[in-house]
Amino acid sequence: xxxxxNEKSLIPLLAVVGILAAPLIFILGIVVGSQIxxxxxxxxxxxxxxxxxxxxxAIAVLTFxxxxxxxxxxxxxIEQVNELRVQSIRPxxxxxxxxSKISFNLMMLEISNLGKGIARNVRFRFYDRNNNxxxxxxxxxxxxxxxLHAISKGLHSLGINQxxxxxxxxxxxxxxxxxxxxxxxTYFKILTSYEDVEGNSxxxxxxxxxxxxxxxIEVGGGDPLHKISGDxxxxxxxxxxxxxxxxKRLHVNTYSSEDRELEREEHxxxxxxxxxxxxxxxxxxxxxxxx
Numbered sequence: 001x002x003x004x005x006n007e008k009s010l011i012p013l014l015a016v017v018g019i020l021a022a023p024l025i026f027i028l029g030i031v032v033g034s035q036i037x038x039x040x041x042x043x044x045x046x047x048x049x050x051x052x053x054x055x056x057x058a059i060a061v062l063t064f065x066x067x068x069x070x071x072x073x074x075x076x077x078i079e080q081v082n083e084l085r086v087q088s089i090r091p092x093x094x095x096x097x098x099x100s101k102i103s104f105n106l107m108m109l110e111i112s113n114l115g116k117g118i119a120r121n122v123r124f125r126f127y128d129r130n131n132n133x134x135x136x137x138x139x140x141x142x143x144x145x146x147x148l149h150a151i152s153k154g155l156h157s158l159g160i161n162q163x164x165x166x167x168x169x170x171x172x173x174x175x176x177x178x179x180x181x182x183x184x185x186t187y188f189k190i191l192t193s194y195e196d197v198e199g200n201s202x203x204x205x206x207x208x209x210x211x212x213x214x215x216x217i218e219v220g221g222g223d224p225l226h227k228i229s230g231d232x233x234x235x236x237x238x239x240x241x242x243x244x245x246x247x248k249r250l251h252v253n254t255y256s257s258e259d260r261e262l263e264r265e266e267h268x269x270x271x272x273x274x275x276x277x278x279x280x281x282x283x284x285x286x287x288x289x290x291x
Contacts, residue, residue, distance in 0.1 A: 086200060091119035093158060093194050095206045097168075101223035104216070105171040111150065111164040119194040122155040127189045134188060140177040141186045141210075144169045158194075171213075186210040 092115030100106035113119050126134040126142050134142050136152075146152045150164055158164070175183045190206045255263075 086196075086198075087116070089117035089196050089198065090200075090202070091115035091117045091158070091160075091194060091196055093119050093122055093192050093202075093204065095124075095190055095192055095204075097206070097208055100167070102226050104218035107168045107171065109145070109148070109151075109166055109168050111155070111158070113158040113160060113162050116160065117196050118160065119158040120156065120197065122158055122192065122194040124151050124154065125191045125193070127191060129187055131189075139186075139188065141169075141174065141183075142188060144174060145190075184210045184214040 091113050094112050094114050096110040096112070098108055098110070100108050111122075124145075126139070126145070128134055128139075136146055137143060145168065148166055148168075150166075155164070171183065187207075187209050190208065191203060192206070193201065193203045195201050
Protein backbone atom coordinates (compact mmCIF):
# COMPACT_ATOMS: atom_id res chain seq x y z
CA UNK A 1 0.00 0.00 0.00
CA UNK A 2 2.74 2.61 0.72
CA UNK A 3 4.29 1.79 -2.63
CA UNK A 4 0.96 2.22 -4.34
CA UNK A 5 0.43 5.56 -2.60
CA ASN A 6 3.87 6.74 -3.64
CA GLU A 7 3.12 5.79 -7.22
CA LYS A 8 -0.08 7.80 -7.09
CA SER A 9 1.57 10.89 -5.64
CA LEU A 10 1.46 14.19 -7.46
CA ILE A 11 5.23 14.58 -7.71
CA PRO A 12 5.56 13.01 -11.20
CA LEU A 13 2.53 14.95 -12.42
CA LEU A 14 3.86 18.27 -11.13
CA ALA A 15 7.25 17.56 -12.66
CA VAL A 16 5.76 16.92 -16.10
CA VAL A 17 3.51 19.98 -15.84
CA GLY A 18 6.54 22.07 -14.91
CA ILE A 19 8.54 20.72 -17.85
CA LEU A 20 5.71 21.49 -20.26
CA ALA A 21 4.99 24.91 -18.76
CA ALA A 22 8.62 26.16 -18.62
CA PRO A 23 9.06 26.71 -22.40
CA LEU A 24 5.60 28.26 -22.59
CA ILE A 25 6.35 30.71 -19.77
CA PHE A 26 9.72 31.54 -21.32
CA ILE A 27 8.20 32.25 -24.72
CA LEU A 28 5.35 34.15 -23.11
CA GLY A 29 7.81 36.31 -21.21
CA ILE A 30 9.78 37.15 -24.34
CA VAL A 31 6.67 38.01 -26.29
CA VAL A 32 5.16 40.08 -23.49
CA GLY A 33 8.43 41.96 -23.02
CA SER A 34 8.75 42.76 -26.70
CA GLN A 35 5.16 43.83 -26.85
CA ILE A 36 5.61 46.17 -23.89
CA UNK A 37 8.73 47.69 -25.39
CA UNK A 38 7.05 48.25 -28.73
CA UNK A 39 3.87 49.43 -27.00
CA UNK A 40 1.83 47.36 -29.38
CA UNK A 41 -1.69 46.24 -28.63
CA UNK A 42 -2.62 42.57 -28.98
CA UNK A 43 -4.79 41.89 -31.95
CA UNK A 44 -7.64 39.42 -32.06
CA UNK A 45 -5.54 36.96 -34.11
CA UNK A 46 -2.64 36.99 -31.70
CA UNK A 47 -5.01 36.59 -28.73
CA UNK A 48 -6.70 33.59 -30.31
CA UNK A 49 -3.29 32.07 -31.01
CA UNK A 50 -2.30 32.38 -27.36
CA UNK A 51 -5.62 30.86 -26.26
CA UNK A 52 -5.07 27.95 -28.67
CA UNK A 53 -1.54 27.44 -27.33
CA UNK A 54 -2.73 27.39 -23.71
CA UNK A 55 -5.57 25.00 -24.61
CA UNK A 56 -3.11 22.70 -26.37
CA UNK A 57 -0.87 22.58 -23.33
CA ALA A 58 -3.90 21.90 -21.08
CA ILE A 59 -5.03 19.08 -23.36
CA ALA A 60 -1.51 17.62 -23.29
CA VAL A 61 -1.47 17.72 -19.51
CA LEU A 62 -4.93 16.13 -19.25
CA THR A 63 -3.88 13.48 -21.76
CA PHE A 64 -0.88 12.66 -19.63
CA UNK A 65 -3.06 12.46 -16.50
CA UNK A 66 -5.48 10.14 -18.30
CA UNK A 67 -2.64 7.94 -19.54
CA UNK A 68 -1.17 7.84 -16.03
CA UNK A 69 -4.48 6.79 -14.46
CA UNK A 70 -5.05 4.26 -17.23
CA UNK A 71 -1.62 2.77 -16.46
CA UNK A 72 -2.42 2.55 -12.75
CA UNK A 73 -5.76 0.92 -13.57
CA UNK A 74 -4.03 -1.62 -15.79
CA UNK A 75 -1.51 -2.40 -13.04
CA UNK A 76 -4.37 -2.86 -10.56
CA UNK A 77 -6.17 -5.22 -12.95
CA ILE A 78 -2.99 -7.23 -13.55
CA GLU A 79 -2.40 -7.42 -9.80
CA GLN A 80 -5.98 -8.54 -9.21
CA VAL A 81 -5.75 -11.21 -11.92
CA ASN A 82 -2.47 -12.48 -10.44
CA GLU A 83 -4.03 -12.56 -6.98
CA LEU A 84 -7.02 -14.54 -8.29
CA ARG A 85 -4.69 -16.95 -10.05
CA VAL A 86 -2.66 -17.46 -6.88
CA GLN A 87 -5.84 -18.00 -4.85
CA SER A 88 -7.07 -20.55 -7.39
CA ILE A 89 -4.00 -22.75 -6.80
CA ARG A 90 -3.49 -22.03 -3.10
CA PRO A 91 -3.54 -25.09 -0.84
CA UNK A 92 -4.75 -25.07 2.76
CA UNK A 93 -3.23 -27.81 4.89
CA UNK A 94 -5.15 -28.38 8.12
CA UNK A 95 -4.00 -30.50 11.06
CA UNK A 96 -6.72 -31.99 13.25
CA UNK A 97 -6.13 -33.62 16.65
CA UNK A 98 -9.22 -35.38 17.97
CA UNK A 99 -10.61 -38.36 19.88
CA SER A 100 -11.52 -41.55 18.07
CA LYS A 101 -15.16 -42.55 17.67
CA ILE A 102 -14.32 -45.93 19.11
CA SER A 103 -13.19 -44.61 22.47
CA PHE A 104 -12.63 -41.15 23.91
CA ASN A 105 -9.12 -41.90 25.22
CA LEU A 106 -7.83 -42.95 21.79
CA MET A 107 -6.35 -39.90 20.06
CA MET A 108 -6.24 -39.52 16.29
CA LEU A 109 -4.37 -37.21 13.91
CA GLU A 110 -5.71 -36.04 10.57
CA ILE A 111 -3.83 -34.01 7.94
CA SER A 112 -6.01 -32.75 5.10
CA ASN A 113 -5.77 -30.30 2.21
CA LEU A 114 -8.87 -28.08 2.18
CA GLY A 115 -7.53 -25.67 -0.43
CA LYS A 116 -7.93 -25.37 -4.19
CA GLY A 117 -4.44 -26.50 -5.16
CA ILE A 118 -1.89 -29.24 -4.49
CA ALA A 119 0.30 -28.77 -1.42
CA ARG A 120 3.98 -29.62 -1.83
CA ASN A 121 6.83 -30.01 0.64
CA VAL A 122 4.59 -30.19 3.69
CA ARG A 123 6.73 -29.90 6.83
CA PHE A 124 5.91 -29.84 10.56
CA ARG A 125 7.74 -28.17 13.45
CA PHE A 126 6.93 -28.18 17.16
CA TYR A 127 7.35 -25.22 19.53
CA ASP A 128 6.79 -24.74 23.26
CA ARG A 129 5.15 -21.84 25.08
CA ASN A 130 8.26 -19.69 24.63
CA ASN A 131 8.40 -20.35 20.87
CA ASN A 132 11.48 -22.55 21.30
CA UNK A 133 11.60 -25.45 18.86
CA UNK A 134 11.05 -28.85 20.44
CA UNK A 135 13.49 -31.50 19.28
CA UNK A 136 13.09 -35.26 19.55
CA UNK A 137 13.08 -36.86 23.03
CA UNK A 138 12.44 -33.49 24.70
CA UNK A 139 8.71 -34.08 25.07
CA UNK A 140 7.15 -37.53 25.39
CA UNK A 141 3.88 -36.39 23.76
CA UNK A 142 5.71 -34.82 20.82
CA UNK A 143 7.67 -38.06 20.46
CA UNK A 144 4.38 -39.85 19.78
CA UNK A 145 3.77 -37.42 16.90
CA UNK A 146 7.29 -37.84 15.55
CA UNK A 147 6.86 -41.61 15.37
CA LEU A 148 4.80 -40.97 12.25
CA HIS A 149 7.04 -40.64 9.21
CA ALA A 150 4.61 -38.13 7.73
CA ILE A 151 5.24 -35.84 10.72
CA SER A 152 8.97 -36.33 11.26
CA LYS A 153 9.94 -36.25 7.56
CA GLY A 154 6.95 -34.44 6.09
CA LEU A 155 4.86 -35.11 2.99
CA HIS A 156 6.08 -34.58 -0.56
CA SER A 157 2.60 -33.64 -1.75
CA LEU A 158 -0.99 -33.58 -0.60
CA GLY A 159 -3.71 -33.46 -3.23
CA ILE A 160 -6.94 -31.49 -3.19
CA ASN A 161 -9.32 -32.93 -0.52
CA GLN A 162 -6.74 -35.63 0.22
CA UNK A 163 -6.49 -36.78 3.85
CA UNK A 164 -3.88 -38.55 5.94
CA UNK A 165 -5.25 -40.10 9.13
CA UNK A 166 -3.58 -42.23 11.78
CA UNK A 167 -3.93 -43.35 15.38
CA UNK A 168 -1.48 -41.57 17.69
CA UNK A 169 -1.74 -42.79 21.25
CA UNK A 170 -4.02 -43.64 24.13
CA UNK A 171 -4.35 -41.28 27.08
CA UNK A 172 -4.16 -44.27 29.40
CA UNK A 173 -0.80 -45.38 27.94
CA UNK A 174 0.82 -41.97 27.54
CA UNK A 175 -0.11 -40.86 31.05
CA UNK A 176 2.77 -42.85 32.53
CA UNK A 177 5.29 -41.48 30.02
CA UNK A 178 5.03 -37.87 31.19
CA UNK A 179 7.91 -37.57 33.64
CA UNK A 180 6.96 -35.71 36.80
CA UNK A 181 4.19 -33.76 35.08
CA UNK A 182 0.47 -33.90 34.77
CA UNK A 183 -0.51 -35.11 31.33
CA UNK A 184 -3.02 -32.25 31.09
CA UNK A 185 -0.22 -29.69 31.50
CA THR A 186 1.11 -30.54 28.04
CA TYR A 187 1.15 -27.56 25.71
CA PHE A 188 2.85 -27.09 22.36
CA LYS A 189 2.31 -25.62 18.90
CA ILE A 190 2.54 -27.30 15.52
CA LEU A 191 3.75 -25.05 12.70
CA THR A 192 2.79 -26.42 9.30
CA SER A 193 4.66 -25.03 6.30
CA TYR A 194 3.96 -25.91 2.68
CA GLU A 195 4.13 -24.60 -0.88
CA ASP A 196 1.86 -24.44 -3.90
CA VAL A 197 2.77 -25.68 -7.38
CA GLU A 198 4.47 -22.36 -8.18
CA GLY A 199 6.64 -22.37 -5.08
CA ASN A 200 4.74 -19.78 -3.05
CA SER A 201 5.17 -20.50 0.66
CA UNK A 202 2.41 -20.66 3.27
CA UNK A 203 2.24 -21.60 6.94
CA UNK A 204 -0.42 -22.36 9.54
CA UNK A 205 -0.28 -22.92 13.27
CA UNK A 206 -2.17 -25.33 15.53
CA UNK A 207 -2.07 -25.01 19.32
CA UNK A 208 -2.51 -28.24 21.28
CA UNK A 209 -3.38 -27.69 24.92
CA UNK A 210 -4.31 -30.80 26.87
CA UNK A 211 -6.08 -28.64 29.44
CA UNK A 212 -8.97 -28.58 26.98
CA UNK A 213 -9.51 -32.32 27.58
CA UNK A 214 -9.49 -32.10 31.38
CA UNK A 215 -12.88 -32.86 32.92
CA UNK A 216 -14.41 -34.10 29.67
CA ILE A 217 -16.64 -37.17 30.18
CA GLU A 218 -17.87 -39.52 27.48
CA VAL A 219 -21.51 -40.62 27.57
CA GLY A 220 -22.86 -43.63 25.72
CA GLY A 221 -19.68 -45.64 25.41
CA GLY A 222 -18.55 -44.64 21.94
CA ASP A 223 -19.92 -44.49 18.44
CA PRO A 224 -23.22 -46.42 18.02
CA LEU A 225 -22.20 -47.51 14.53
CA HIS A 226 -19.07 -49.13 15.95
CA LYS A 227 -21.22 -50.96 18.49
CA ILE A 228 -23.55 -52.18 15.75
CA SER A 229 -20.60 -53.46 13.73
CA GLY A 230 -19.35 -55.32 16.81
CA ASP A 231 -22.75 -56.92 17.37
CA UNK A 232 -22.92 -57.97 13.72
CA UNK A 233 -19.49 -59.56 14.08
CA UNK A 234 -20.66 -61.55 17.10
CA UNK A 235 -23.78 -62.64 15.22
CA UNK A 236 -21.67 -63.82 12.31
CA UNK A 237 -19.46 -65.85 14.67
CA UNK A 238 -22.53 -67.50 16.19
CA UNK A 239 -23.90 -68.38 12.76
CA UNK A 240 -20.54 -69.85 11.81
CA UNK A 241 -20.68 -72.11 14.85
CA UNK A 242 -24.03 -73.41 13.65
CA UNK A 243 -22.54 -74.62 10.39
CA UNK A 244 -20.91 -78.00 10.31
CA UNK A 245 -19.78 -78.41 6.74
CA UNK A 246 -16.44 -76.99 5.48
CA UNK A 247 -18.41 -74.91 2.98
CA LYS A 248 -19.90 -72.91 5.88
CA ARG A 249 -23.44 -73.56 4.67
CA LEU A 250 -26.47 -73.95 6.90
CA HIS A 251 -28.19 -77.34 6.82
CA VAL A 252 -31.85 -76.53 6.24
CA ASN A 253 -34.63 -79.10 5.80
CA THR A 254 -37.11 -77.84 3.26
CA TYR A 255 -40.74 -79.13 2.89
CA SER A 256 -42.98 -79.23 -0.14
CA SER A 257 -46.76 -78.88 -0.16
CA GLU A 258 -47.08 -82.67 -0.33
CA ASP A 259 -44.86 -83.05 2.73
CA ARG A 260 -46.96 -80.55 4.63
CA GLU A 261 -50.20 -82.34 3.60
CA LEU A 262 -48.81 -85.69 4.71
CA GLU A 263 -47.74 -84.19 8.01
CA ARG A 264 -51.22 -82.73 8.50
CA GLU A 265 -52.87 -86.09 7.82
CA GLU A 266 -50.52 -87.84 10.24
CA HIS A 267 -51.25 -85.24 12.90
CA UNK A 268 -55.03 -85.64 12.33
CA UNK A 269 -54.70 -89.43 12.56
CA UNK A 270 -52.77 -89.06 15.81
CA UNK A 271 -55.50 -86.80 17.21
CA UNK A 272 -58.18 -89.35 16.30
CA UNK A 273 -56.20 -92.15 17.93
CA UNK A 274 -55.75 -90.13 21.07
CA UNK A 275 -59.47 -89.31 21.10
CA UNK A 276 -60.37 -92.99 20.70
CA UNK A 277 -58.06 -93.96 23.53
CA UNK A 278 -59.65 -91.40 25.81
CA UNK A 279 -63.14 -92.60 24.93
CA UNK A 280 -62.08 -96.21 25.56
CA UNK A 281 -60.56 -95.26 28.90
CA UNK A 282 -63.74 -93.43 29.88
CA UNK A 283 -65.92 -96.41 28.93
CA UNK A 284 -63.74 -98.82 30.96
CA UNK A 285 -63.97 -96.60 34.02
CA UNK A 286 -67.76 -96.39 33.65
CA UNK A 287 -68.14 -100.16 33.36
CA UNK A 288 -65.98 -100.72 36.41
CA UNK A 289 -68.09 -98.27 38.36
CA UNK A 290 -71.31 -100.12 37.36
CA UNK A 291 -69.91 -103.47 38.55
